[in-house]
Amino acid sequence: MNIANERFLSAKQIQGEYLGNQNVGTHRRYEEGEKSFGDILGRMQENADSKLRFSKHATDRLATRDIKLDDSQLDRLKEGVAKAEMKGIKESLMIMDKLAFIVNVPSSTVVTALDSQLSNEQVFTNIDGAVIV
Secondary structure, three states, X not given: OOOEOOEOOOHHHHHHHHXXXXXXXXXXXXXXXXXXXXXXXXXXXXXXXXXXXXXXXXXXXXXXXXXXXXXXXXXXXHHHHHHHHHOOOOEEEEEEOOEEEEEEOOOOEEEEEEEHHHHOOOOOOOOOEEEEO
């Protein structure tokens, strides 16, 4: 690498020196129906974001506490996870109807679930945000 007058070359100059005249960073055109890497990655992210998982512990709590969630409640929980993620929350308390859920936001996983009888006068620890859905 040439250093002239104790000045470093620009990235573009270095690219030319080491890579010759190759067009680095140019994008090829995709044929109709062919998907780019960005399209595939975006679709994978959409699919990952739309899934709400329940840990074994949460599933056991739902069963033992006879908590049944309908589709609209599941959708509201998903929306709550999206809101929490936008705010940078990692562990969230989600309050919905007369239910409370602790959710790990990065993995979209419900960790535990409580009904109103169990959530009264309870202390929720290890959360960094709460969402009411």
